[in-house]
Amino acid sequence: MSDYVDLSKEKNWMCANCNVPLVSGKVDISYLGNSFQVNLLKCPICNLVLVPEDLALGKMAEVEKSLEDK
Amino acid sequence: MNQKELREQENRCIQEQAPACSAACPVHVDVRGMTAAIAKGNFDDAQELYRKSIPFPQIISRICDQPCQKTCLRKDLGGAIEIAALERACLDFAGRDFPAVKQLARKSKTVAIVGAGISGLTAAYDLARKGWGVVLFEASGQIGGGLWQTAPDLLPRDVLIDDLKIIEQMGIEIHLNSPIGRTGGNGHGTLLARMSHEFSAIYLCAGPVASDFHDLKLDGNGYVTIDPVTFQTSIENVFAGGDILRFSTFANNENLHHSAILSLSEGRRAAISIDRYLQTVSLSASRFFEGQYTTTLFTNTKKITPQPPRLQTDLSTCYRPDEAVAEADRCIQCECMECVHVCAYLEHYQAYPKRYIREIYNNLSIVMGTRHSNQFINTCALCGLCAEVCPTNLDMGQICKGARIEMVKQQRMPASAHDFALRDMAFSNGEKFSLTKNPPGTNVSTYVFFPGCQLSASYPHYVEKAYSFLKESLPEEKVGLMLRCCGAPADWAGQEALFAESNQQFLTEYEKMGNPKLILACSSCYQIYKKHFPQIEITSFWEIYDQFGPQTERRITETPPLALHDPCSTRYESKIQDSVRNILRKNGIEIEELPLNREKTECCSYGGLMWLANKQVAEKMIQGRVNQSQSDYLTYCAMCRDFFSKNGKRSLHLFDLLFGKLETDYALTIAPDFSRRHENRARLKEKFLKEQWSESMPETQDFEKIHLILTDSVKSQIENRFILEEDIQKVIANAEKSGKRMFNQTTNHYLAYFKPASVTYWVEYSPQENGAFEIHKAYSHRMEIGRGAVK
Ligand code: SF4
Ligand code: SF4
Ligand code: SF4
Ligand SMILES: [Zn+2]
Numbered sequence: 001m002s003d004y005v006d007l008s009k010e011k012n013w014m015c016a017n018c019n020v021p022l023v024s025g026k027v028d029i030s031y032l033g034n035s036f037q038v039n040l041l042k043c044p045i046c047n048l049v050l051v052p053e054d055l056a057l058g059k060m061a062e063v064e065k066s067l068e069d070k
Numbered sequence: 071m072n073q074k075e076l077r078e079q080e081n082r083c084i085q086e087q088a089p090a091c092s093a094a095c096p097v098h099v100d101v102r103g104m105t106a107a108i109a110k111g112n113f114d115d116a117q118e119l120y121r122k123s124i125p126f127p128q129i130i131s132r133i134c135d136q137p138c139q140k141t142c143l144r145k146d147l148g149g150a151i152e153i154a155a156l157e158r159a160c161l162d163f164a165g166r167d168f169p170a171v172k173q174l175a176r177k178s179k180t181v182a183i184v185g186a187g188i189s190g191l192t193a194a195y196d197l198a199r200k201g202w203g204v205v206l207f208e209a210s211g212q213i214g215g216g217l218w219q220t221a222p223d224l225l226p227r228d229v230l231i232d233d234l235k236i237i238e239q240m241g242i243e244i245h246l247n248s249p250i251g252r253t254g255g256n257g258h259g260t261l262l263a264r265m266s267h268e269f270s271a272i273y274l275c276a277g278p279v280a281s282d283f284h285d286l287k288l289d290g291n292g293y294v295t296i297d298p299v300t301f302q303t304s305i306e307n308v309f310a311g312g313d314i315l316r317f318s319t320f321a322n323n324e325n326l327h328h329s330a331i332l333s334l335s336e337g338r339r340a341a342i343s344i345d346r347y348l349q350t351v352s353l354s355a356s357r358f359f360e361g362q363y364t365t366t367l368f369t370n371t372k373k374i375t376p377q378p379p380r381l382q383t384d385l386s387t388c389y390r391p392d393e394a395v396a397e398a399d400r401c402i403q404c405e406c407m408e409c410v411h412v413c414a415y416l417e418h419y420q421a422y423p424k425r426y427i428r429e430i431y432n433n434l435s436i437v438m439g440t441r442h443s444n445q446f447i448n449t450c451a452l453c454g455l456c457a458e459v460c461p462t463n464l465d466m467g468q469i470c471k472g473a474r475i476e477m478v479k480q481q482r483m484p485a486s487a488h489d490f491a492l493r494d495m496a497f498s499n500g501e502k503f504s505l506t507k508n509p510p511g512t513n514v515s516t517y518v519f520f521p522g523c524q525l526s527a528s529y530p531h532y533v534e535k536a537y538s539f540l541k542e543s544l545p546e547e548k549v550g551l552m553l554r555c556c557g558a559p560a561d562w563a564g565q566e567a568l569f570a571e572s573n574q575q576f577l578t579e580y581e582k583m584g585n586p587k588l589i590l591a592c593s594s595c596y597q598i599y600k601k602h603f604p605q606i607e608i609t610s611f612w613e614i615y616d617q618f619g620p621q622t623e624r625r626i627t628e629t630p631p632l633a634l635h636d637p638c639s640t641r642y643e644s645k646i647q648d649s650v651r652n653i654l655r656k657n658g659i660e661i662e663e664l665p666l667n668r669e670k671t672e673c674c675s676y677g678g679l680m681w682l683a684n685k686q687v688a689e690k691m692i693q694g695r696v697n698q699s700q701s702d703y704l705t706y707c708a709m710c711r712d713f714f715s716k717n718g719k720r721s722l723h724l725f726d727l728l729f730g731k732l733e734t735d736y737a738l739t740i741a742p743d744f745s746r747r748h749e750n751r752a753r754l755k756e757k758f759l760k761e762q763w764s765e766s767m768p769e770t771q772d773f774e775k776i777h778l779i780l781t782d783s784v785k786s787q788i789e790n791r792f793i794l795e796e797d798i799q800k801v802i803a804n805a806e807k808s809g810k811r812m813f814n815q816t817t818n819h820y821l822a823y824f825k826p827a828s829v830t831y832w833v834e835y836s837p838q839e840n841g842a843f844e845i846h847k848a849y850s851h852r853m854e855i856g857r858g859a860v861k
Pocket of ligand 3: 413
């Protein structure tokens with residue numbers, strides 16, 4: 001799934017809590033007992049994660065659908 | 071709905087039954103398929119279909135007495151299709167040669183066939199195809215039997231000889247001038263005893279009658295005993311057709327007159343028995359639909375215009391190709407499809423209930439792996455129109471609902487399928503909307519007004535007026551008020567437990583009021599209470615209005631008539647439908663009846679949560695409905711009105727006419743969006759509480775106080791994504807409190823996420839100086855962000 005995220009588009013985001021730029025890192029996302037590793041931007045300190053709109057409405061929605069047998 | 075019930079339902083759909091013509095054809099030629107091919111000018115395919123059922127096509131097409139024609143549904147609509155003439159045409163005009171008959175590998179057993187008429191030749195042909203050895207005994211000097219008595223101008227002898235060549239080509243051994251029977255045994259026992267040792271099976275279908283075969287058992291009438299289904303005689307490997315069959319007791323002689331096509335059918339049925347006998351399987355198991363029968367297929371011919379054939383034919387008529395095409399085009403292409411024609415949903419999936427039910431059956435049986443029919447099952451509006459138009463009253467709604475219940479039980483219902491509607495229901499039955507009140511100053515009610523959650527969301531102002539109307543019109547009564555959702559979404563979603571819980575809550579509240587009569591303004595609610603609370607007396611608001619409302623005109627419309635749409639939940643509620651028509655008449659409002667109305671009315675896509683499960687089909691459904699008339703629509707269900715107007719159709723709710731302002735044009739009012747619907751319900755409750763009972767709403771929560779600024783385009787974005795403003799408020803409240811949010815240095819926007827229940831919501835926003843929040847976008851997902859991240 002990680003192929004579907006273009007992180008460069010989101011490079012201007014920083015963690016407002018820790019006041020540091022987000023960095024790319026592996027994050028587990030899961031649904032109905034299936035889990036996937038994705039490369040996402042996250043805060044190196046507090047681990048806050050950024051799921052971009054494109055990913056949520058694109059690939060993630062697709063995977064949700066197929067896991068739900070819809 | 072267990073598997074057996076599903077099977078039974080599947081069998082009720084008669085769409086796959088043969089058309090009348092094929093059922094009446096003793097060998098079931100696919101007439102409908104042939105005429106369809108010919109109508110397209112495709113004589114090749116037509117001939118191929120014909121050959122599938124007919125071993126000697128040249129001969130049969132010239133002499134068949136077409137018993138099919140008597141049953142053709144065109145009969146009274148211009149005249150039956152000239153089926154035999156079309157069969158000749160597809161032999162005359164096919165452009166290609168047809169491959170030699172395929173035969174299975176030769177097996178060891180051999181069958182003797184006595185008599186080389188059509189019946190014996192057909193049996194020989196069928197058995198040789200299956201790979202059995204066949205020896206044919208014919209008393210005369212040529213094969214063909216009675217065919218040689220046909221007039222040569224009908225059946226030219228070269229055609230006859232040519233068509234029968236196949237017998238020899240298939241490797242069938244032919245013994246001419248070999249009469250069997252009369253001469254009896256030659257010292258080694260009787261003839262049959264001898265033959266039945268030499269051959270594995272025997273088919274007797276020649277002239278000889280009973281007396282020639284002494285060892286066959288006779289019945290009381292002196293006829294050979296023959297099994298009417300299998301044609302087996304008292305000797306287990308001897309089968310009989312032809313005159314022996316014709317003069318047996320079971321055969322009604324009139325029905326078994328000499329006919330080439332009947333003889334052919336007889337030979338074929340004998341061959342089926344012999345083949346089974348040789349394979350040592352049951353001779354009699356599942357032998358349905360052999361020979362002529364009457365089909366159960368229903369075909370609606372009401373809309374077919376009569377059209378006579380261009381030429382009357384007899385057995386010598388040969389069409390020109392264009393004449394054949396024109397004649398084939400008259401074929402009605404008999405089929406049922408009654409339900410499919412009136413339901414955009416059934417039409418969308420391109421099949422019909424028999425096939426659909428099979429798919430549902432398969433879907434429910436899949437234990438592991440993908441289920442492909444989930445969305446199909448969840449799309450049905452459960453409106454019952456199919457059952458109304460189906461000749462066997464098959465109700466796909468009932469089946470889809472049963473399947474949903476099953477999916478929920480199996481924990482295979484997609485989480486997202488109905489979630490949004492169920493949360494809406496939870497909202498309505500929560501403290502923001504639900505309310506049960508006896509009229510001010512009393513502790514019991516004799517009537518209770520139940521407007522329903524959707525009417526209250528779309529038209530809260532009319533709910534207030536309706537309640538006032540009831541109180542004024544029933545001055546002797548104590549009219550209480552109950553605000554909540556009837557639970558239809560849970561019922562439609564197959565969530566039995568949730569539905570039962572909602573019913574229980576209702577009942578507790580209701581009983582506290584002293585079991586008043588229930589006045590329902592929404593016909594979906596009406597159906598729920600009618601079905602699940604038979605002990606409660608219910609009536610529709612419209613019946614009350616008809617009876618107690620103003621009996622004279624409130625307005626005289628100069629406008630053109632309004633097309634009246636009956637909500638599908640009033641399908642069998644003629645009392646409600648009549649009341650509405652009475653009210654309209656009394657108000658001087660002229661109406662137009664839609665072609666599908668009353669018990670045949672259509673669903674607006676709200677039913678069964680179709681609108682949520684499948685937007686594409688829902689839109690087709692709505693479009694189909696609103697296209698039925700150019701006039702403005704009038705209806706008495708909030709959801710019907712809202713769906714129509716959202717799709718650009720000018721539509722009114724009956725309340726617009728009764729309680730609206732005379733000078734206002736309400737027909738294009740757009741229904742409130744999801745967030746506003748919640749707001750409207752909450753405000754309605756607040757208003758009622760304050761004005762009628764001088765009470766106030768429960769405390770609002772902190773997140774509700776967050777003020778949002780949304781442009782119209784953001785509003786429509788979140789509406790399409792099924793995101794509510796209260797979801798956004800929760801995200802912001804959480805982010806601002808915890809500080810967990812992201813900041814974009816270029817845009818200065820904040821981004822935050824929050825997962826109140828099963829969905830994670832994301833909001834991009836900018837705080838304003840005045841404390842409000844401008845929303846730039848919102849989106850959501852169901853996948854969970856797991857390890858390596860903050861939840
Ligand atoms: S109209 Fe066509 S399909 Fe129907 S019975 Fe006649 S030939 Fe058969
Ligand atoms: S109306 Fe529909 S369900 Fe009923 S028999 Fe015809 S095709 Fe089948
Ligand atoms: S939407 Fe209505 S007519 Fe269509 S299949 Fe479902 S219940 Fe039948
Ligand atoms: Zn951080």
